[in-house]
Amino acid sequence: MKWITIGLLSILLMTNCGKQDEEVMEINEDRLVRVLVDLHIIEASLTTVNSSHRDSIRQVALEKCAELHRITVEDLEKELLYVDQKPAYHQVLYKRVLDTLESYMSRADTLSLVKKPVQSKPKPKQPDIRNK
Numbered sequence: 001m002k003w004i005t006i007g008l009l010s011i012l013l014m015t016n017c018g019k020q021d022e023e024v025m026e027i028n029e030d031r032l033v034r035v036l037v038d039l040h041i042i043e044a045s046l047t048t049v050n051s052s053h054r055d056s057i058r059q060v061a062l063e064k065c066a067e068l069h070r071i072t073v074e075d076l077e078k079e080l081l082y083v084d085q086k087p088a089y090h091q092v093l094y095k096r097v098l099d100t101l102e103s104y105m106s107r108a109d110t111l112s113l114v115k116k117p118v119q120s121k122p123k124p125k126q127p128d129i130r131n132k
Contacts, residue, residue, distance in 0.1 A: 027071060027079050029093065035069050035076065036097045037104075 027035070042061045046054055066073045083090050 026075050031069065032079055033096045033100060037100045038065050040101060
């Protein structure tokens with residue numbers, strides 16, 4: 001009887017652990033990819049900021065990013081911890097993030113080619129009539 005009870009408790013604990021992992025994901029994957037893309041863009045833009053202000057600007061940017069995506073910073077941090085604990089999922093997720101960033105960069109390159117300012121021809125010098 002004792003072994004049956006231990007066996008049943010073990011099965012119960014294993015099934016609860018599996019459900020716990022599923023419940024941790026509060027932000028769906030597509031939304032998380034968009035948030036991570038924005039965070040990478042923020043981090044890239046912070047490389048040009050004075051290091052003495054970088055941390056405070058990073059914190060404000062993180063809060064604004066969370067607000068933009070209608071999530072809390074705490075939920076985002078929880079999701080990032082979840083992703084870090086799942087190496088296979090981390091790899092798949094970050095491949096999507098990098099693909100999205102590359103897509104943005106190729107679009108930006110295309111736009112810069114299309115909107116490249118047309119160089120005007122230099123105006124010919126007008127003869128100086130004051131000296132004559």
